[in-house]
Amino acid sequence: MIFRNILQFLPAYATLTFAAQTPLDDPYNSPPLLPKSESSELLSLHRKLVEHESITGNEEGVGKWLTSYLESKKFTVKLQEVTSKRYNLLAYGSKKKTSILVTSHIDTVPPFWPYYYNETSDVIGGRGSVDAKASVAAQIIAVQGLEGKLLDDISLLFVVGEETGGDGMKHFSSLINDPDSPSAHTYDVVIFGEPTEGKLVCGHKGMLGFTVKVKGKAAHSGYPWLGVSANDVLVEALGRLLVLRDNLPWSEKYGNTTMNIGKVQGGVAANVVAETAEARIAVRLAAATPKIVQGMVLDALEDVKSSVEKLGGTLEIEWSGEGYPPIDIDCDIESFEKLTVNYGTDVPNLKGDHKRYLYGPGSIFVAHSDHEALKKKDLEQAVLDFRRLIVETSEMHHQEHLEM
Numbered sequence: 001m002i003f004r005n006i007l008q009f010l011p012a013y014a015t016l017t018f019a020a021q022t023p024l025d026d027p028y029n030s031p032p033l034l035p036k037s038e039s040s041e042l043l044s045l046h047r048k049l050v051e052h053e054s055i056t057g058n059e060e061g062v063g064k065w066l067t068s069y070l071e072s073k074k075f076t077v078k079l080q081e082v083t084s085k086r087y088n089l090l091a092y093g094s095k096k097k098t099s100i101l102v103t104s105h106i107d108t109v110p111p112f113w114p115y116y117y118n119e120t121s122d123v124i125g126g127r128g129s130v131d132a133k134a135s136v137a138a139q140i141i142a143v144q145g146l147e148g149k150l151l152d153d154i155s156l157l158f159v160v161g162e163e164t165g166g167d168g169m170k171h172f173s174s175l176i177n178d179p180d181s182p183s184a185h186t187y188d189v190v191i192f193g194e195p196t197e198g199k200l201v202c203g204h205k206g207m208l209g210f211t212v213k214v215k216g217k218a219a220h221s222g223y224p225w226l227g228v229s230a231n232d233v234l235v236e237a238l239g240r241l242l243v244l245r246d247n248l249p250w251s252e253k254y255g256n257t258t259m260n261i262g263k264v265q266g267g268v269a270a271n272v273v274a275e276t277a278e279a280r281i282a283v284r285l286a287a288a289t290p291k292i293v294q295g296m297v298l299d300a301l302e303d304v305k306s307s308v309e310k311l312g313g314t315l316e317i318e319w320s321g322e323g324y325p326p327i328d329i330d331c332d333i334e335s336f337e338k339l340t341v342n343y344g345t346d347v348p349n350l351k352g353d354h355k356r357y358l359y360g361p362g363s364i365f366v367a368h369s370d371h372e373a374l375k376k377k378d379l380e381q382a383v384l385d386f387r388r389l390i391v392e393t394s395e396m397h398h399q400e401h402l403e404m
């Protein structure tokens with residue numbers, strides 16, 4: 001696809017956006033970021049998306065509504081069933097196989113919090129208002145404002161299941177990477193939307209999850225030598241992991257690898273020697289690979305494991321999937337601020353040889369909280385930023401093709 005002069009595809013006001021880097025905080029004194037009609041379209045789209053509860057597993061309602069919205073805007077929408085009544089939406093204009101894919105997710109974490117918009121403070125809140133319905137709404141409005149060949153070269157993909165392991169994106173990835181499937185296709189550029197405070201993300205940490213499971217032998221607490229306390233063994237194992245935690249690999253780019261002991265449970269009562277105990281742990285990798293860190297965990301727990309086995313108990317480690325290493329993401333667009341983040345995304349779930357970018361409005365620090373919210377002006381800025389990102393990445397891609 002050839003773009004001779006990318007600016008010809010943009011409406012005239014879009015050139016304003018290249019200067020709009022530091023909007024003032026006072027909503028009444030700052031110049032409007034978007035034309036009035038576009039701003040109200042954005043707000044009502046965002047509102048509808050947030051008003052539909054779509055906690056992972058229950059994405060059907062919001063998906064149906066969004067399908068009819070996109071169809072009313074003359075997009076062709078294809079549904080992909082991921083599991084029963086859970087659908088990814090793929091929307092495009094005149095052709096299905098486009099060079100650019102713009103994507104985010106329509107599921108949210110629990111619990112549901114209703115939508116609100118406080119005009120005095122310029123704050124819009126509710127579950128999903130940031131993560132990631134702000135990205136979904138801004139992406140759609142951004143794409144609608146493009147014209148001509150560029151508009152025809154963009155697909156929008158809204159997936160389910162991002163918050164619980166990415167089954168939606170994994171499903172999409174398996175379809176486009178299956179050479180026998182009619183959906184087989186390689187995109188040149190993929191733009192992911194997640195809360196990044198309006199910055200371009202140059203990478204995120206990797207992930208490795210596991211559960212330490214201990215089985216001992218129950219006994220009366222007055223005669224503990226007749227049993228094997230699973231709790232004692234687990235506490236000892238966790239002690240080893242705390243020592244390991246300070247010695248995990250790190251990198252300049254991502255900082256320290258961190259380990260969160262997120263859930264611990266064991267035993268039944270104070271006067272019973274615990275028969276079982278377990279701890280659930282999440283490691284965020286700043287360097288190395290899940291395989292290497294798995295080896296380190298096994299080494300750290302080796303002694304504890306063999307001593308409990310001598311007493312007739314067991315210590316097992318159950319890995320939650322294979323994990324993934326730190327994910328480097330393209331961020332070669334000069335005009336954006338950059339950062340790295342510590343949370344996981346769907347980026348590694350989409351396999352393929354494409355350039356990939358990660359950007360979105362709102363802060364991750366409020367995203368999963370009961371005060372999830374963002375400023376209206378940040379939502380509006382995201383429309384301009386997504387549009388700029390699409391224009392600049394497609395232009396760059398075109399340049400690279402000319403040089404080849």
Ligand SMILES: *[C@@H]1O[C@H](CO)[C@@H](O)[C@H](O)[C@H]1NC(C)=O
Nearest residue numbers: 116117118119120121122123
């Ligand atoms: C809206 O925001 C203003 C300014 O922060 C605050 O004083 C007011 O209580 C808020 N209104 C509601 C309904 O929360």
Ligand SMILES: *[C@@H]1O[C@H](CO)[C@@H](O)[C@H](O)[C@H]1NC(C)=O
Nearest residue numbers: 245246247250254255256257
């Ligand atoms: C990484 O961990 C070390 C101690 O192990 C600490 O001194 C340092 O401040 C940590 N770095 C960051 C970026 O948190």
